[in-house]
Amino acid sequence: MAADHIDAPAVSGGTSDITDYYAFQGENTSNIAFVANVQGLLSPGNTAAASFDENVMIEFNIDTSGDNVEDLVIQAVPRDGKMYVFGPVAPSQTGLNSTIMTNTNNLVVVDITPYGQSAIVESSGGIMAFAGPRDDPFFMDFAQYGEIIAGNATSFNDPGSDTFAGTNVLSLVVEVPKSMIGGSGTINTWVETKRKQ
Template identity: 75%
Template structure:
């Protein structure tokens, strides 16, 4: 069994209407700009309304020129944590880890321990998808009602940093409409899993957060 220690986690999201987002671009000093730096997490209802989609983006602000050489770190585990009873402790996890050009997905399963350390239980079964090269059409694998993707995508998060700075400085009171997208033209590396809602819990809402953990 291999254990890993947390590097950074994004905010906890409560998902009732099945759309939520949290973002944190290069704000964590310990991992800023590194392969484990989480930029965004998203959760939303799938095109199939019985499904929910989880997205974790890492390595933000990649220029088009640097995206082709960007790669998932094989020593970093990306873990989706799911709390389905409202106690802010993960009841289920979905793990994603790259190896030799593929992303391996494990879960959802109930972890044997919660918190900073994680163990991958490969004996519980796994799914894989080829990591999509930059500029290629998305490679998606489907199995047992779940769908998987990993690869570079245009950064979908919209943020007007210049206007934000003016608001913080007290020179403005609100964002302009539509504003300027400071992330336009930059990319991220995305990990996406779509699965039936029934696999994450039977309640009206779930909490989700994402952590990147480095193998020790």
């Protein structure tokens, strides 16, 4: 059920495979950015044909109370070359199943940026969104990792060899004002991909 560059057998090589997730303070320090990357290991030759799966929702989960249950969600659904981003909004249910929260005033619709083009970013109500292919930002010397696991090496090389260099992902970036998240303390956050049932 978890994923990281084709590590989860149930989604390996599929359109719902999460490669990485990042959350960090925005360039505007009053904002927080959430980034989900899916469909990793895309070669440049295959990236132009790759697309977000219209049957897969990407859901950012935000726990503001410290109980490891989502209090807010940001949901993103692709349709006809656009990404529809809903939230942050309180979910109608928590856990592994979700209903798309279309009854929110927080909606951003952004054209999915084609491969090789400058980022298309849209904003509405202080929320900004981007969706499209990008170079995989993850760095991993997978061959050396294998040597360490096998007991043939004790550490990584400096510099290492980036196994993911030259590969791409489909990336979703949503930046929201911290005031929409509520509170001023620590949050817990995670991302899920959920296939339409």
